[in-house]
Amino acid sequence: MSDVKEILGSYSSDIIGTIEDELDVITPNNLQEASIYLTKAGGKMLRPALSLITAEAVGGQKENALKAGSAIELIHTFSLIHDDIMDDDDMRRGMPSVHKVWGEDVAILAGDTLFSKAFEIIINSDKELTSHAQINNALAAVADACVKICEGQALDMGFENRFDVTEDEYMEMIFKKTGALIAAATKVGAIMGGASDEVIDAMYEYGRLIGLAFQIQDDYLDLASDEETLGKPIGSDIGKGKMTIIAINGLSSAGDDSEKLLEILKDENNSQADIDLAIEILTKCGAIEYARNLAQDSVDQAKEVLEILPDSSSKQVLSDIADFVLERHS
Amino acid sequence: MSDVKEILGSYSSDIIGTIEDELDVITPNNLQEASIYLTKAGGKMLRPALSLITAEAVGGQKENALKAGSAIELIHTFSLIHDDIMDDDDMRRGMPSVHKVWGEDVAILAGDTLFSKAFEIIINSDKELTSHAQINNALAAVADACVKICEGQALDMGFENRFDVTEDEYMEMIFKKTGALIAAATKVGAIMGGASDEVIDAMYEYGRLIGLAFQIQDDYLDLASDEETLGKPIGSDIGKGKMTIIAINGLSSAGDDSEKLLEILKDENNSQADIDLAIEILTKCGAIEYARNLAQDSVDQAKEVLEILPDSSSKQVLSDIADFVLERHS
Incomplete structure (x- = not known):
């Protein structure tokens, strides 16, 4: 499983190069720097790599999807910048978030600029590699x-x-917030790789399913990882009273303990003992296991969807990525 | 000249209907309401009307450009919402601005949503009316x-x-901030109306020129209109120390008075007497006249550019709109 990270990494330099070329012409300087900052800060590049790998898996070349995949990464970055403003998150990718460095106004604009550039980059796809209809x-x-x-x-x-x-409600929210862009990443890969409509739809479904698993895994890691690996305290979602799939399931399945669980979720000043008790309740009632199974089901379904593709090393990578979503620890 | 407003108004209902249809499906409710709010608050609809009229003037039908024109209005609205956050402007179109009603977070999102919808609406242009290449x-x-x-x-x-x-620097700024979208409005009208590349370029130039005149006229009205017509105090740009074309020209052409003018521009607590003195200096040194002539030159050039088009009532309307830009008082 460890080579998934290596494989994702092997697509990074093409993507980063494409993004940097596109953002290099932005003026004035502060807008350009704020726009390119998070790309330079490094990211997993999971979404654009998925576009390129999908293009290969449907029989095309990674070059076909390079611009569309880079656009997907720009959309992801735009949404991180604006979300960090809304959620007042101070850190991103181990660095101060964009609005903490340049202020909210420039951060709003940097997000808007990346948004515009994402569309521009697809429109400017190489016409020898992609048709107007594909674009x-x-x-x-x-x-x-x-x-x-x-x-x-x-x-x-x-x-x-x-x-x-x-x-x-929760599943709709995570599909829209997280799953939709991952699904778009695999869909544009299929489109640009020249797939049939049936295969394009299947690759959207694959992306949607691993996107759901990805988000549920995030909820799971918040309770099941350890502070050092995760880079934040265990149970922080409970501390914030966040309605994760685990909390939602726990509230309906913890029986007599539900009241105590609700009390802890509502309390804004929980002690570590409160959070530990909540985790105990969620473990006992099976909510953590429930979430884990839900994520595993999504991954299994995603891998089944891949059966529409002919066997290839890229297909195997997509299957490995589905497993990787649940193997990651942070 | 008064019938320009009527003509613009005659295109409004088609555009508003198209926009409302597009935004009607947004969920949740607060995001939908915040997204459609400024369209319902009413606007001149100058930009989308320009798209439709241009489509007609190049020999097409207004229906060809209806979706693209509506998209231009959505982009305009998106930029107003985000600009109002950045500039902390409390009012827009006679009503509290979006972030004052729903808060900054929802306002950022509403802008982002309109942005996304603008691209979606063009992509979904009727394929019987427009080709993939036009889109x-x-x-x-x-x-x-x-x-x-x-x-x-x-x-x-x-x-x-x-x-x-x-x-x-000023001309670059107003071209990008104001002119570029007006130029895009006339350009998409020409594209969707089926114009040749040469005519498309000419219509972009027409839009660029009236866009510049439009912004310079804004600077002019701030000094030359009256408070009741303008809806805000005369000389408010001077009060804010804003570098308009008039201030920039005045600082370089007012001779001995330049120092006093600079002092007033830098002062954040000007009295009405200070502002009146600045207006006197700007009048005497010819800066106001200079700006007025610059705007008039742009309008004259815009009308010359139109000569590439065959005579038609729509061509005449475009010519009247160029004049209207300098005739408006607010």
Whole structure:
């Protein structure tokens, strides 16, 4: 499994180079620096790599999807910058977040600029590698994901101070906030790789499923990892009263303990003992296991969806990435 | 000249209907309401009307450009929402601005949503009315304008507390911040109307020129209108120390009075007497007349550019709109 990170890394330099070329022409300097900052800070590049690998897996070349994949990464970066403003998160990728360095105004603009550039980069795809129809379809996939990202963030903000969020509401939120862009990443890879409509739809579904698993794994790691690996205290979601799939399931399945769990979730000044008790409740009632199984089911389904593809090393990588989503510890 | 407003108004209902249809599906409710709010608050709809009229003037139908024109209005609205956050402007179109009603977080998201929808609406242009290539070219024009709008806003923010802004810097800023989207409006109209590359370029130039005149007229009205018509105090740009084309020209042409003018511009607590003195200096040295002539030259050039088009009532309307830019009083 460890070579998934290596494989993702092997696509990084092409993607980063494409992004840097695109952002290099932005003026004035502060806007350019704020726009390129998070790309330089480093990221997993999971989404754009998925685009390139998918293009290969459907029978195309990674070059076909290089611009569309880079655009997906720009959309991801744009959403991180704006989310960090909204959530007032001070750190990102181990560095002060964009609005902490340049202020909120420049951060809003940097996000907007990346957004614009994402569309521009796809439009400027090499016409020898991709047709107008492919470009249009890729743009449609990206625009659709962008709308969903905004809706997902709005839904997430609407969950604050609500403790009656249902599992359906939660699944819609994480699909829109996280799954939709991963699904768009694999979809544009399939489009640019020249896949049939049936395969394009299947690759969207694969992306959607690993996207859900990815988010559920985040919820799981918050309780099941350790502070050193995770880089933040265990149970911080509980401390913040966040409605994760685990909390939602726990509230409906913990029986007599539900009341105590709700009390801890509502309390803004929990002690570590409170959080430990909540984790104990969530473990005992099976909520943690429930989430873990849900994520595993998504991964299994994602791998089944891949069966539409002919066997190839790229198909195997996509299968390994699905497993990797649940193997990661941070 | 008065019928220009009527003509613009005659295109409004189609545009507003198209925008409302597009935004109607956004969830959750607060995001939808915040997204559609400024469109419902009413606007001149100058930009989308320009797209539709240009499509007609190049020999097409207004229906060809309806989606692209509506997208241009969404981009305009997106930029107003984000600019109002950055500039902390409390009012817009006679109503509290979006971030004052829903808060900054939802306002950032509403802007992002409109941005996404703008691209989506063009991508979903009726394929019987427009080809993939036309859609691609229109998207490229819009994405280019979006990047320029961000750059223009960043330049404008960079002018704060700077009193050595040159005329070239100012012209670049207003082109990017205001002219580029108006130029994109006429360009997408020409693209969707089926114009040749030469005519498309000419219509971009027409839009660029009236966009410059539009912004310079804003600077002029701040000094030459009256408070009741303008809806804000006369000379408010001077009060804020804003580097308008008039201030920039005045500082270099007012001779011995330049020092006093600079002092007033730098002072954040000017009396009305100070502002009146600045206006007197700017009048005497010819800076106000200079700006007025610059705007008039742009309008004259814009009308010359139109000569590439065959005579038609739509061509005449474009010519009247160029004049209207300098006839408006608010």
